Amino acid sequence: MRLIKFSFKLFVCLLFVACKQEPQLAESFLKFESLTCNSKTNPSTIESEQPLFSWVVNAEGYNKSQSAYHILVASSEDKLNKNEADIWDSSKIESDKSTFVKFQGNPLEPLKTYYWQVKVWDERGKASNWSEVQTFQMGLMNETNWGESKWITLNNDTRTSPNRFRDYKTGGMDKAQAVEGFAASYFRKELEFDKTIKNAQAYICGLGYYELYLNGKKVGDHVLDPAPSNYDKQAYYVHYDITETLQAGKNAFGIILGNGFYGQNISWKRDPESERDLAYGPPTVKLLVKVTYEDGTETDFCTDGSWKESTGPIVFNNIYGGDTYDARFEINGWNTLGYNDSEWGNAKEASPKITNISAQQIPPIKKLQEFEPKRVFKGADGEWIVDFGQNIAGWVKLNVKEKEGQFIEIITTEALLTNGKDIYQGSTGGGANGMPQIYEYICKGEGLESWEPKFSYHGFRYAKIKGVSRKPDADMIKAVLVATDIQETGSFECSDELFNKMHSISKWTIVDNIHGIPEDCPHREKCGWLGDAHAFCEYALYNYDMYDFYKKYMEDIRTQMRPTKGHNNPEIKYQVPTMIAPGKRTSTYAKIDWGVATMYLPWYNYKFYGDEAIVKEYYPEMKELTNFYLNFKGENGIMQDGMGDWCPPRWDRRKNPSAMECDPIISANAYFYDVLGIMEHFAKMNDDADFEVKMKQEKEALKEAFNREFLVEVSGTKHKWYQSQTATVQALQFGMVPDDEIEAVVNGLAYDIVEVKGGHHSTGIHGNRYIYTVLSKYGKADLAYNILTTPDFPSQTYVMNSGFTTWPERQFEWEKMEGPSNSLNHPMHSGFAAYFFESLGGIKSAEKEVGYKQIIVDPEFPSSITHTKVSVLSPYGTIKNDWSIHEGTLTMNLEVPFNTKARLVLSQDELTSLKVNGKSFDDFQKEGRSEIVGSTNVLLGSGDYNIEYKKL
Numbered sequence: 001m002r003l004i005k006f007s008f009k010l011f012v013c014l015l016f017v018a019c020k021q022e023p024q025l026a027e028s029f030l031k032f033e034s035l036t037c038n039s040k041t042n043p044s045t046i047e048s049e050q051p052l053f054s055w056v057v058n059a060e061g062y063n064k065s066q067s068a069y070h071i072l073v074a075s076s077e078d079k080l081n082k083n084e085a086d087i088w089d090s091s092k093i094e095s096d097k098s099t100f101v102k103f104q105g106n107p108l109e110p111l112k113t114y115y116w117q118v119k120v121w122d123e124r125g126k127a128s129n130w131s132e133v134q135t136f137q138m139g140l141m142n143e144t145n146w147g148e149s150k151w152i153t154l155n156n157d158t159r160t161s162p163n164r165f166r167d168y169k170t171g172g173m174d175k176a177q178a179v180e181g182f183a184a185s186y187f188r189k190e191l192e193f194d195k196t197i198k199n200a201q202a203y204i205c206g207l208g209y210y211e212l213y214l215n216g217k218k219v220g221d222h223v224l225d226p227a228p229s230n231y232d233k234q235a236y237y238v239h240y241d242i243t244e245t246l247q248a249g250k251n252a253f254g255i256i257l258g259n260g261f262y263g264q265n266i267s268w269k270r271d272p273e274s275e276r277d278l279a280y281g282p283p284t285v286k287l288l289v290k291v292t293y294e295d296g297t298e299t300d301f302c303t304d305g306s307w308k309e310s311t312g313p314i315v316f317n318n319i320y321g322g323d324t325y326d327a328r329f330e331i332n333g334w335n336t337l338g339y340n341d342s343e344w345g346n347a348k349e350a351s352p353k354i355t356n357i358s359a360q361q362i363p364p365i366k367k368l369q370e371f372e373p374k375r376v377f378k379g380a381d382g383e384w385i386v387d388f389g390q391n392i393a394g395w396v397k398l399n400v401k402e403k404e405g406q407f408i409e410i411i412t413t414e415a416l417l418t419n420g421k422d423i424y425q426g427s428t429g430g431g432a433n434g435m436p437q438i439y440e441y442i443c444k445g446e447g448l449e450s451w452e453p454k455f456s457y458h459g460f461r462y463a464k465i466k467g468v469s470r471k472p473d474a475d476m477i478k479a480v481l482v483a484t485d486i487q488e489t490g491s492f493e494c495s496d497e498l499f500n501k502m503h504s505i506s507k508w509t510i511v512d513n514i515h516g517i518p519e520d521c522p523h524r525e526k527c528g529w530l531g532d533a534h535a536f537c538e539y540a541l542y543n544y545d546m547y548d549f550y551k552k553y554m555e556d557i558r559t560q561m562r563p564t565k566g567h568n569n570p571e572i573k574y575q576v577p578t579m580i581a582p583g584k585r586t587s588t589y590a591k592i593d594w595g596v597a598t599m600y601l602p603w604y605n606y607k608f609y610g611d612e613a614i615v616k617e618y619y620p621e622m623k624e625l626t627n628f629y630l631n632f633k634g635e636n637g638i639m640q641d642g643m644g645d646w647c648p649p650r651w652d653r654r655k656n657p658s659a660m661e662c663d664p665i666i667s668a669n670a671y672f673y674d675v676l677g678i679m680e681h682f683a684k685m686n687d688d689a690d691f692e693v694k695m696k697q698e699k700e701a702l703k704e705a706f707n708r709e710f711l712v713e714v715s716g717t718k719h720k721w722y723q724s725q726t727a728t729v730q731a732l733q734f735g736m737v738p739d740d741e742i743e744a745v746v747n748g749l750a751y752d753i754v755e756v757k758g759g760h761h762s763t764g765i766h767g768n769r770y771i772y773t774v775l776s777k778y779g780k781a782d783l784a785y786n787i788l789t790t791p792d793f794p795s796q797t798y799v800m801n802s803g804f805t806t807w808p809e810r811q812f813e814w815e816k817m818e819g820p821s822n823s824l825n826h827p828m829h830s831g832f833a834a835y836f837f838e839s840l841g842g843i844k845s846a847e848k849e850v851g852y853k854q855i856i857v858d859p860e861f862p863s864s865i866t867h868t869k870v871s872v873l874s875p876y877g878t879i880k881n882d883w884s885i886h887e888g889t890l891t892m893n894l895e896v897p898f899n900t901k902a903r904l905v906l907s908q909d910e911l912t913s914l915k916v917n918g919k920s921f922d923d924f925q926k927e928g929r930s931e932i933v934g935s936t937n938v939l940l941g942s943g944d945y946n947i948e949y950k951k952l
Helices: 002-021 497-511 530-535 537-543 547-560 597-609 613-630 664-685 689-710 725-733 739-756 771-777 781-789 796-801 827-840 908-912 921-926
Strands: 030-037 052-059 066-074 113-122 134-137 151-153 166-168 177-179 185-193 197-207 210-214 235-241 249-257 284-293 298-302 308-310 314-318 322-326 348-350 357-359 365-371 375-378 384-400 407-413 438-442 449-451 458-466 477-484 490-494 562-565 573-576 843-845 854-857 867-874 877-886 889-896 901-904 930-933 937-940 943-950
Touching: 030 113, 030 134, 052 113, 052 877, 185 284, 197 210, 249 284, 365 384, 384 407, 384 438, 384 497, 458 477, 490 497, 490 537, 490 827, 497 537, 497 781, 497 796, 497 827, 530 537, 530 597, 530 827, 537 597, 537 827, 547 597, 547 613, 573 613, 597 613, 597 664, 613 664, 613 689, 664 689, 664 725, 725 739, 725 771, 739 771, 739 781, 771 781, 771 827, 781 796, 781 827, 827 843, 827 867, 843 867, 854 889, 889 901, 908 943, 921 930
Parallel strands: 235 357, 322 438, 854 901
Antiparallel strands: 030 052, 066 113, 113 134, 151 284, 151 348, 166 177, 185 249, 185 308, 197 235, 197 284, 210 249, 284 298, 314 322, 365 477, 375 384, 384 449, 384 458, 384 477, 407 438, 407 458, 490 867, 562 573, 843 854, 867 877, 877 889, 889 943, 901 937, 930 937
């Protein structure tokens, strides 16, 4: 009996010690929803020496947060425990940080796979279980790990098809020239593996677009790979796991290589701003295959001069003009085993000027959706016209049955003539880049033939098809949406269908213009204009996962920088971006209102995601560019530089320049004031105290000068404004208006909209981004609604009623024109739609606790909107706000993720009427689930809330 009692006491003691050493598990209320490394789930080509770990936790109850974490990283799954984690054991870290936690372990080796997991403790010290095991695989990391892989390019252009030529003619040329461009190249190589394969990985870098084949099948589902860049400074490779497709014994590899932007030596060749060949050189490619056998040995397989080469049925390809495919020159079986390549030549080893190659981290371009014809009719010339119902970026997909040599031409356009009788090519810019959007297919005459392009994409809704013997239908032709596969992460809907349609059009306009860079349009230019990029950035971040995308684009901006003389001090040279990035069509140095994208994109990315890495990495470039723009300061304290409020109503820089109401100097200085504040914040983040002080001083000085120079009375009234709607909106948005002048300025803005402009905006992309948000913030939400929904020109509703499914570049009266000129697919005009999230939905990230660590909840909406539902995927989980209003009472269902807080912005009267989860706020507060911030704001921890208050 005594032995039993002793044993029982010993058991209790041991249990007590165990409980002290390992806090009670909380499996029932702490669960990992997602875990990422460098923002990706189990990524395969990490190239940073200190990867960043993040996790999202679901927790039951309210006010749940993280108090500590513990990360383990090991070289094998077996070693992933506290005793054997040989790469990194963080130990228990007292911290609430659950996003972008920096790896601080032993050096990581190229091409190795690592295993990691994490556990967390909640605010009461209760621990979760360990997460499921996650992996990350390192990339090549440096040039030496490419081993013996060589760049190869086409040695002999053997094209003989008479269809290899296209007409090239810009608006400034008297007659067209026949051009052929660099040939599409076909490469092949067979090899044999005499051991059992355990693992096989392929790494390929195409300078120009490529497709990789293994044993006759395409590897992966990417198209138009890799993303464009300033190739001489930065190129990207793509990784594929081919373990399952590489077979024992013999294998056949094949590569098709097109021009893309690298070998684009036709369009813009006579651009007055770029009198030179815009190609980097003939397309070239390198491939490395790393094979591990079951016996542990390894071997590499690489491209080199022993690969065989040929040309083939793609007899012309240009990123602007399109592909020409002559099926009579098909090489059947060229990428399969046993093909007789004795008549093929040997590839040429090349030495392109490339400074750096790294793994592509942004999502690939893919075929995302197919569209069938909505309407088919004959044009004025008797040829068939297909309407796909949606303006997209991509290509057409054909299935035809015609005689040998039959020439089929497909002209893609965004619009019809105003009379609807034929296609209108004016908006897609053949006269600008010299190459109208045309696909050509020459039949081989062997039954049903299927084809779609490989190395070009167009922006279009309509296709005129010539050379077919029957009326086109869905079996013959489809449209294929092709774009970077950015994942949709946000949603918006409200009680007004006009707003829902605007939201849809705004998203379409962005998706159509994401092809490795943020384009201005998917046809005429396909250029990454910096001003366009920052105009729609915030709306894109609300809707899509853009974390890696903007990091990549910042690299494009940095590698685009050129030495530029200072304005006031020309003896000093600064590294300054150009108006466009990337590419050789660089235009001039970036004017202030375009160049501020260099600061805005890191700021927005940091604000939405909370990762300071982008700020740290690009701080030197941002600092130098800020100093460059300060070099434009005039005696009046104003920077004498600016591009202007692009594309306001009726504006045409050649025919009607006066329609730009806002002086470019004013709007540029308003932006620069905002950027000075951002740089003050960035300087503090980078422990640059002197520059922080300088930024504060420059900001205060500019605010004083701006108001002295530009704030004026509105004639005949007691109101004030900054001489245009855009400048007034910017001044209110950026906090430039003196406190005692705010009411007069708001009334001045409203007066101009209502009394002078008849209830319309007169803003271009700078003003239109903020006008609806600003009006809502200052008690004019109904006016914002009226501007947007009036059916008269130039409202967004007018544009929709004109039949557009994406936002046009210009704000013209379309019914008065022969056809809608300029691009009809310009995402810079989608920026205004951030209003749907930040005002109607009332969801923003706090600027001091970024990345939605603290969520600002403040719906501001017109009286006609009775319901709004938004969701935003934050780094901590999904934020949802679903509100409705009835008889003056606003009811809000709000979801606040674990480890975050929401700040509910209220007036004193709204706070008095507040109910939370059916209880008065006083009773709810007694439960310790909230706190008052300032005088009236309410801070709520994580949880699902039902909130009611009288909306005043």
